[in-house]
Amino acid sequence: MFDPAQPVDPRDPDPWLALTLDRSLPLDREAKAALARDQTSRSRQFLLPIVRPLARTMIVVAQLVHIVSPRWPHAPRLLHRSIAFGMRHFLTPDANRLILRHFHLGGQILRFISDNATPGFHPDLEPMRPSCIEDVRDNLFLKHDLNIYNFLIALNREMDRRGATLRPVARLDFSAIADEIELDPLPAGWLNVIDLQTAIEIYTPAYALLLTDRDFWRASNSLQLDETIGLYAARLTGEDRHLAMINNRHPLVPFSTLRAGFRLMLHGLSTEILHGFLRELKARQAVRL
Template sequence: MSHADYYNQMPHDKNDPNPFLAIYLDQSIPFNEEAKAAYLKDCSSKSRQFLLPVLRPIARMFIILLQVFKIVVPKRLTSSRLLHRILYWGMRTFVSPDANYMILRHFFLGSEVLQFIRDNVPGVHVEMNPLKPTNLEPVKDDLFLIHDLNLYNFVINLNREIRAKNIEVSKQFPLNFGAITSTPIPIEQMPNRWTNFVDLTTAIECFTPVYQLFLTDNDFWRATNSLQLDETIGILASKIIGNNDRLALINNKHPMVPLTTLRAGFRLVLHGLATEQMHALLVELKQKQAS
C-alpha cells in the first residue's frame, strides 16, 4: 500500500474524525500527495506524540550549553566528516523510513527549485551543484553542509550576475520547467528495522545539537541563518511565475532579521515544508503549461 492509499482508504468516523485525514484531503496547500501522506503518517506516530515533548527541551538545553562551550573553545571537536558519519548512522539506525524519505526528497527538490530560478532569469550564468541523493550513502559525503553552501552560493552568484548585467527578475512565459521533475522522485527503500521508529521532527531536534557540536560556531550560525533565505527564494520564484499568492505559506521570514539557534530544529521542519510546497506548485504549473 502506498502512503497516499493509507489515507485514501481510511474510514471516516464523524464522531471521531482523524485530524491527519482532514489535512491530507485538504487541497488548499500544494503538496505532492505521496510525500504529504508520508509526512502526516510520520506526524501521527507514537514517537512524535510521546518522545518529542521529552527530547525537545533536552535538545534545546544542549544547544545553550554548546553555545557557551563554543564561545570558550570555538575550534574544538569540529569535524564535518565525523558529523556526517554520525548523521548517516543515526538516520540508518533510528530514523523512520518516512522521515528518511522526506529528508532525501528535500535535497532533491531544493536543487530543482534553485535550477528552475536560474533557468528562468535570462542572461545569467550561475554554476550549479545539484544534490539528488536516492539513498542514505551520500549523507556521509558532507551532504547537509554542501546543501547550505549551495544555497548561499546560489543567492550570491545570482545577485552578482543580476547587478553586473542590470537584469530584472520578471515574469517569464513560457516558463522553462526543464529542472522540475513531475514524475515520482526515485528514492530507494529506506531501512525499516525495529529500531527505525524516530519521527522526522524528533530526529531533527536531536540532530541539531550534534550538528552544532561538530561544526564551528560560524558554520552552525551560517547553517541556521540559511533558513531565513526561504522568503528570498519564494520571492524570486514568485516574480518569475508572476504570482505571489503562496508566499503566505513561508514561515521562515525576513532574511535581514537573523534568529537565535535555539529553535533551529523547528524552523528546519518549516524549511522542508516550504520547499515541498514550492516544488509542488511548480509541478502544477508545469502540467498546466504542457496541457
C-alpha cells in the same frame, strides 16, 4: 498506523485524515501522506516532548563551548557519518524519504530560478541528488547550506553584470522541475521508529557542537532564506500565492538558533509547497501550449 482510507466516525473525525485529504496546499500526495504518517507516530507523540527541551539545552551548551572556542570542535565528517548511521538504523522510512527528497527539491528549485533569471548561466553548486542514505556521509547537509548562499551571491553578481532584474517570464523553463524523485529502497527494520521531527531535534545540537560557530550560525539563518527564494520564484512566475505559506522570513533579522529544529521542519514544508506550486504551473503551461 495512520491510514488515509480509514473509516470515519462523524462524532470523532481524525484531524490527520482531514489534513491528508485536504487539497488546499500544492503538496505531492505521497510526500504529504509520508509526513502525516510520521507526525502521527508514537515516536512523535511520546518521545518528542522529552527530546525537545533536552535538545535545546544542549544547543545552549554547544554555543557556550563555541564562545570559548569558535572554531573547535570542527568535525563535519563525524557529524554526517553520525547522521547517516542514525538514519540507517533508527529513522522511519517516511522520515528518510522526506530528508533525501528535500535535497532534490531544493536543487531543482535553484536550477529553475537560474534557468529563468539568467538563461545560459548557472552558479557552480554541489550536486544535490542523493539516492540513498550513504550519500549523506559526503557532508551533504553542510553542502546544502553552502549552496544556497553561493547561489545567491553568484546569481546576483551575474544579474548585476547583465543589468538584469527579476521579472515575469512569458514562457517559463520548467526543465529542472521533476514530477518524480527516484530513491533506492530505504531500511525498514524493527528499530526504524524515530520520526522526522524528533530526529531533527536530536541532530540540531550535534550540528551546533560538531561544526564551527560560523557554520552553525550560517546553517540556522539559511532557513530564513525561504522568503528570499519564494520572492524570486514569485517575480519570475508572476504568481505569489505560495508566499503566504512561508514561515521562515526576514533574513536580515536573524532568529534565535534555539528553535532551529522546528524551523527546519517549516523549511522542509515550504520547500515541498514551492516545488508543488511550480509543478502546478508547469502542468498549466503544458496545457496552454
